[in-house]
Structure formats: C-alpha cells, structure tokens
Amino acid sequence: MDARTSDLNAFLAAARSLLGEDGVNHSEETLRRYGENTLPGGDVRPAAVIYPDSTAQVQAIVRLANEHRVPLYPVSTGNNIGLGSRSASAPGQVVVDLGRRMNRILEINETLAYAVVEPGVTYQAMYDELVRRGNKLMLDVTSGPPQGGMLGNALDKGAGYGPYFDHFGFSCGMEVVLANGEILRTGDGALDSPDVSNWHTSKYSFGPILDGLFTQSNYGIVTRMGIWLLPRPPAIRSFHFAYDDDDDLAEIVDLCRPLKLSNFVPTLFRVANDLYLCGTEGESPEYRASGGKRSISAEGRRALRAKHGLGAWNVSGAFYGPSPAAMDPMIERVRAHFGQSGRARYIPHEEAQAIAPLAIAINAFSGVPGHGELGLLKWRPGGGNSWFLPGTPMIGKVANEFQQLCRGIYEEHGLDYTVMNVCSARFARGLHVLGFNREDEDERRRAEACYRKMAEEVARRGVYVGRAPVDFHEFHMAQAIAPFRDACAGIKNALDPNGILAPGRYGIHGHS
Numbered sequence: 001m002d003a004r005t006s007d008l009n010a011f012l013a014a015a016r017s018l019l020g021e022d023g024v025n026h027s028e029e030t031l032r033r034y035g036e037n038t039l040p041g042g043d044v045r046p047a048a049v050i051y052p053d054s055t056a057q058v059q060a061i062v063r064l065a066n067e068h069r070v071p072l073y074p075v076s077t078g079n080n081i082g083l084g085s086r087s088a089s090a091p092g093q094v095v096v097d098l099g100r101r102m103n104r105i106l107e108i109n110e111t112l113a114y115a116v117v118e119p120g121v122t123y124q125a126m127y128d129e130l131v132r133r134g135n136k137l138m139l140d141v142t143s144g145p146p147q148g149g150m151l152g153n154a155l156d157k158g159a160g161y162g163p164y165f166d167h168f169g170f171s172c173g174m175e176v177v178l179a180n181g182e183i184l185r186t187g188d189g190a191l192d193s194p195d196v197s198n199w200h201t202s203k204y205s206f207g208p209i210l211d212g213l214f215t216q217s218n219y220g221i222v223t224r225m226g227i228w229l230l231p232r233p234p235a236i237r238s239f240h241f242a243y244d245d246d247d248d249l250a251e252i253v254d255l256c257r258p259l260k261l262s263n264f265v266p267t268l269f270r271v272a273n274d275l276y277l278c279g280t281e282g283e284s285p286e287y288r289a290s291g292g293k294r295s296i297s298a299e300g301r302r303a304l305r306a307k308h309g310l311g312a313w314n315v316s317g318a319f320y321g322p323s324p325a326a327m328d329p330m331i332e333r334v335r336a337h338f339g340q341s342g343r344a345r346y347i348p349h350e351e352a353q354a355i356a357p358l359a360i361a362i363n364a365f366s367g368v369p370g371h372g373e374l375g376l377l378k379w380r381p382g383g384g385n386s387w388f389l390p391g392t393p394m395i396g397k398v399a400n401e402f403q404q405l406c407r408g409i410y411e412e413h414g415l416d417y418t419v420m421n422v423c424s425a426r427f428a429r430g431l432h433v434l435g436f437n438r439e440d441e442d443e444r445r446r447a448e449a450c451y452r453k454m455a456e457e458v459a460r461r462g463v464y465v466g467r468a469p470v471d472f473h474e475f476h477m478a479q480a481i482a483p484f485r486d487a488c489a490g491i492k493n494a495l496d497p498n499g500i501l502a503p504g505r506y507g508i509h510g511h512s
C-alpha cells in the first residue's frame with residue numbers, strides 16, 4: 001500500500017494538529033536520513049516521520065492512518081544496523097519514530113528485578129540508570145549499538161550473551177496499540193482490573209500467549225514492555241581459547257555443547273572467527289590493493305591474528321560468582337576441558353581485557369554497552385553491512401560443513417568471511433557479517449548475490465534464518481510452507497484489515 005498524495009497531505013495535516021508542529025517532519029534532510037540504511041538494496045525513502053509522545057497519541061495516529069489509508073512504519077530507537085536501520089519495508093510509508101519522545105523508564109523494581117520501558121529506552125540509558133541506582137541489577141546487552149533499544153531489539157528477536165540473552169524470552173507483559181486503535185495488554189495485563197499485579201512478572205498467564213504475535217511482524221505497535229534484569233554478580237571472570245585452523249570449529253562446537261547442556265557455563269559461548277574480531281580494529285589491509293574484488297588472503301589473515309594475539313577461531317565465555325578466587329575451580333575445569341586435544345591456546349581474563357576485541361566480549365557478558373563492535377562497519381570503506389543469520393545444530397561436524405559452505409560462497413563473491421557462532425546447548429546462531437563498499441555498484445551486487453546464494457544453499461540443507469534484513473523479508477517469507485504464509489496473512493486480515501501497519505514487513509500482507 002502506498003499513500004496517495006491527497007490522502008497523505010490530509011493525514012499529515014491532521015497529525016500536525018494532533019501532535020503539534022514538532023510532531024511531524026517531512027523535510028528533505030529528515031526523509032533522507034530516515035531512509036538511509038547499510039544494505040545492498042539501497043535506501044528506502046519514507047513519506048514523512050512522526051513523533052508521538054504517548055500511547056494515546058499512537059492510538060490517535062493509527063485511527064487517522066485508517067481513515068486516510070496511510071501506511072505507518074513504527075521504529076523504537078531505529079538502530080537496526082545491518083538489518084534495515086530505520087528504513088521502512090517500502091518507500092512512501094510514514095515512519096512512526098516512537099523513541100524520540102516515548103523514552104521513559106516507567107518502573108524499575110529492584111526486589112523482583114525487572115524494568116518497564118517505553119520504546120525509546122536505550123541500552124545505554126538503562127545501564128546509566130542502573131549504575132545511578134547503585135549497580136545492583138544488570139541488563140543483558142547486545143554487542144551492537146548502545147543507542148539501540150531494549151524494546152525494539154526484543155521485538156526483532158535480538159539477543160545478547162548472558163543468562164538473559166533471549167531478549168524476547170526475558171520480556172514479560174506488553175502494551176500494544178492495535179491497528180483499530182485499541183489497546184491490548186498481554187499476559188496478566190489482560191485482566192480487566194485497574195490494578196494489575198503480575199503484568200511484568202508472570203509470562204504465561206491465562207489464555208493464548210499473544211506476545212509472540214508482535215515479534216518480527218506488523219500486527220501492532222508496542223508502547224510498553226516489561227524486561228527482566230539479573231542481580232549484578234559481585235565478580236565476573238571470563239575465559240578465552242584461540243584455535244589456529246578454520247576446521248577447528250568442529251572440535252570447538254563439540255566441546256561447548258556439554259558445558260551448555262548441563263548449564264555449567266552460564267553465558268553463551270561467543271565463537272568468533274579472526275575477521276569478526278580483527279575487523280573491529282580497522283580497515284582490511286588488502287582492500288585497496290585488490291579494489292575490493294578479492295577476499296583477504298590466508299597470509300593477510302595470519303598477519304592480523306599475529307598482530308592481535310588471536311586465532312582463526314576464538315572462544316569466549318564467563319562465570320559469575322562471589323569473588324574471582326571463588327571461580328578458579330570452574331575456570332580450571334573449563335581449561336582442562338578445552339585443553340584435551342592440545343589445539344587450544346588459553347587466554348586468561350586479565351590478558352583478554354587488554355585485547356580490544358576480547359574486551360568487547362567481556363563487556364557483553366558484564367551487561368556493559370559499548371561501541372567497539374561497530375568498528376566492523378569500517379572493515380571495507382563505504383559502510384555497507386548486512387547480516388545473514390542462519391544457525392546450526394550443536395554438532396561439530398555439521399557446524400563445520402556450514403562453515404566450509406559459507407566461506408566458499410563469500411570467497412566466490414570476493415567478500416571476507418566474517419562470522420560469530422553464538423553457541424547455546426543445542427543450537428548455534430551464526431552471525432554472518434557481509435561487509436561491503438556500498439558506493440561500489442559491483443561490490444553491492446556481489447553482496448546481494450552472496451546473501452541470496454547462502455540463503456538458498458542453507459535452506460536446501462533444511463536451515464532457515466532467525467532474523468533478516470528488511471530487503472530480504474519477502475524472499476524469506478517465500479521460503480516458508482504455504483500454511484505458515486496463509487496463517488500470517490489471515491492474522492493480518494483479522495488484526496489490520498486496511499493493511500496500515502508496516503505492510504510487507506517480514507513478508508506479511510493480508511489476503512486481498
């Protein structure tokens with residue numbers, strides 16, 4: 001759906017009288033900025049940007065959008081870098097920037113360890129507030145932009161690395177403005193009472209769990225969310241192992257699995273390759289010489305590893321405890337476990353703190369937001385960055401076959417294989433970074449083709465992605481079975497019959 005000019009003008013005039021002059025912007029500069037992203041498919045220019053400051057204003061905007069048949073695209077803090085940033089699903093949609101004005105921390109409950117936030121509360125803002133209150137609670141952060149938000153990230157099924165890594169899983173209780181302008185409260189919040197006690201503490205309340213409907217979809221605008229926090233442990237000790245060969249991934253995955261199945265290690269394992277870590281520290285040393293046409297050479301990778309004291313694969317995890325000394329036996333057990341084959345080089349916590357790319361991992365395990373990993377955006381000039389997010393079962397042989405497959409496809413397209421496998425007990429999400437020069441047409445095309453080829457090849461092996469850049473939503477929806485597509489479309493018809501909320505996001509449209 002694209003807004004007709006007359007409908008759009010009437011909508012914007014009405015929105016302006018509702019939100020005030022500052023609440024609506026369609027200046028050239030704003031439209032350009034909100035359209036920008038880092039993906040190969042190009043920027044996506046919106047028709048306007050609006051800034052509500054309350055749930056009531058969101059309701060009013062949604063009703064107006066229905067009246068004038070104008071498509072809205074909600075973002076919270078709009079830092080979805082590598083997945084679309086603030087770009088809408090299609091040009092001509094009106095971006096609803098919730099984060100600008102709805103950025104209040106509504107509650108922090110220190111006894112039950114949860115927070116309630118509006119869409120604009122960033123990781124940095126929550127961290128600063130928790131520190132101000134005495135640092136008793138720890139939030140689970142991403143290793144991405146500190147200005148990203150807890151609510152938007154949870155809705156996109158984002159994740160961190162600590163025990164509360166699953167950001168949707170550790171959210172509890174939402175307030176959602178539906179496409180008809182009504183307010184839905186999920187979980188215990190659905191109780192018809194002015195005083196709801198367990199909205200943000202009881203996740204599985206009466207009836208169906210509706211919260212999941214609002215993740216990676218276009219069924220509503222979430223205006224409030226409860227998020228669980230971890231009591232901050234007195235001490236955190238990380239451990240790291242460097243491996244020299246690409247095919248060591250098989251051994252690593254098989255070693256991580258039992259430590260997660262038993263939950264002996266409370267964090268996820270970050271299993272990052274050389275370029276994922278060294279790529280945060282500067283531009284590829286070979287990019288200019290090859291004009292971006294070739295992947296970095298084996299010698300180039302070896303030199304980078306030597307410079308930073310890293311391996312072809314690097315494993316990081318952490319323990320939490322009352323004191324560093326109390327965790328010595330756990331660290332010793334992990335060292336013995338990874339030391340069995342003699343292939344791993346142990347890097348202790350103190351040494352890792354001085355290696356910038358490993359310090360990023362320590363911060364992530366410690367609930368401290370940081371900019372370090374954003375260095376990956378500068379590995380190649382031109383700022384192109386797209387994430388490909390398939391996964392593998394935690395079977396070393398299978399994980400390594402995926403590694404060989406995807407590495408080969410990167411090289412075929414002259415790109416640099418840059419991956420972190422985030423390992424839990426049974427499954428590892430493979431965070432594949434496609435870094436490319438967005439100013440170079442040929443490189444852009446290769447990045448797009450590389451993504452498609454990997455997505456097709458892994459799907460042929462039965463693997464789906466867990467999250468996708470906005471350019472590829474339709475492509476991935478087309479990979480789903482027809483009943484899944486039909487169910488998504490049917491729900492869209494039921495909840496948003498005029499299709500005014502982010503039409504096409506995650507490939508979801510109503511039946512016509």
Ligand SMILES: Cc1cc2nc3c(=O)[nH]c(=O)nc-3n(C[C@H](O)[C@H](O)[C@H](O)COP(=O)(O)OP(=O)(O)OC[C@H]3O[C@@H](n4cnc5c(N)ncnc54)[C@H](O)[C@@H]3O)c2cc1C
Nearest residue numbers: 076077078079080081142143144148149152153158159222
């Ligand atoms: C170097 C680097 C490292 C990264 N590391 C991580 C990582 O460790 N973990 C991770 O998860 N991601 C990571 N990312 C990806 C991304 O940058 C973060 O996930 C970021 O937090 C997402 O942006 P946001 O929080 O501002 O969400 P937003 O951009 O606000 O929201 C994401 C999407 O959700 C939808 N949405 C948002 N708010 C609402 C709402 N209120 N109602 C309905 N729909 C809504 C919108 O479609 C929006 O586009 C990384 C990116 C980079 C470049």
